[in-house]
Amino acid sequence: MLEKMSDFFEKRLDGYDEHMLRNIQSAEEFYPFTVRQLPVTENCSVLDLGCGTGLELQEYYRLNPSARITGIDLSKGMLTSLKKKFPDKDITLICGSYFDVDFSASSFDCAVSVESLHHFTKEEKISLYIKLHEALKDGGYFILTDYFALSDEEEKMHRENLISLKKEQGICDNELYHYDTPLTVEHETEALLKAGFSSVKVLKNWGATYTIKADK
Numbered sequence: 001m002l003e004k005m006s007d008f009f010e011k012r013l014d015g016y017d018e019h020m021l022r023n024i025q026s027a028e029e030f031y032p033f034t035v036r037q038l039p040v041t042e043n044c045s046v047l048d049l050g051c052g053t054g055l056e057l058q059e060y061y062r063l064n065p066s067a068r069i070t071g072i073d074l075s076k077g078m079l080t081s082l083k084k085k086f087p088d089k090d091i092t093l094i095c096g097s098y099f100d101v102d103f104s105a106s107s108f109d110c111a112v113s114v115e116s117l118h119h120f121t122k123e124e125k126i127s128l129y130i131k132l133h134e135a136l137k138d139g140g141y142f143i144l145t146d147y148f149a150l151s152d153e154e155e156k157m158h159r160e161n162l163i164s165l166k167k168e169q170g171i172c173d174n175e176l177y178h179y180d181t182p183l184t185v186e187h188e189t190e191a192l193l194k195a196g197f198s199s200v201k202v203l204k205n206w207g208a209t210y211t212i213k214a215d216k
C-alpha cells in the first residue's frame, strides 16, 4: 500500500539513522563526501532540502561549526529528532514541502539535498529548481546526493509502477506518496539547466548514487 510521504517517514523514525548508515550502500562514504563539497566559510548560510534527522548536518558541523542552516522537511518527527541533536546551533527548521515553502526571499551561499529528491518528476523538479536558483546568492551552488535510474527504461518503469499503484488503490488526490521514482542523471541535469543553473557536473558516484554539483 502506498503511504503518504510524511506518514512514511514519521512511522520509520525509530531506528532511522541506524538504517540509513548501516543498510544504504556506501552511506559511510557519500555523507562525508557530500559535506566536503559545502562551504567552510564562517557563518555561511546553507539550505538543506529534506534534511530528515540531520545525518548530513552531523558531518557538516564537524567541518564548519558556525554554518547557519535552514532545513526543510515534511516530517515533524524527523525535525524534532534533528533539533535534539543540535540544541546550540543556529538552525531554522521548517516543517513543510519544499515545493510549497517560499524560500525566494532568503539568500543562501549553498544548498544541499541528500536522498530526498528521488520521488519527483522532472517537471516538478524544474519548478523547485527555479525557486532554488533564485534563492542562491551569486556564486552559490547546489550539491545533490541521491540515487538515480541507470536507464530511461528504468526511470519509465518506476513512474509507470507508481501510476498503476495509485490507480489500483483509487488514489486521485495531489498529495505526495512515498514511492521511489528516480530520474536518470541526464534528466536531472536537464531539469537543473532548464531552471537556470549555469553548469551541472557529476562529482562522484557509488553505483546508482551520485553527487552532482549545480552552479548558479
Ligand SMILES: C[S@@+](CC[C@H](N)C(=O)[O-])C[C@H]1O[C@@H](n2cnc3c(N)ncnc32)[C@H](O)[C@@H]1O
Residues within 6 Å of the ligand: 005, 006, 009, 020, 049, 050, 051, 052, 053, 054, 055, 056, 072, 073, 074, 075, 078, 096, 097, 098, 099, 113, 114, 115, 116, 119, 176
Ligand atoms: C530518506 S530521507 C533523507 C533525510 C536526510 N537528508 C538523510 O540523508 O538522512 C528523505 C527525507 O525527505 C523528506 N521529504 C520528502 N519529500 C519532501 C518534500 N516534498 N518536502 C520536504 N521534505 C521532503 C522526508 O520527509 C524525509 O525526511
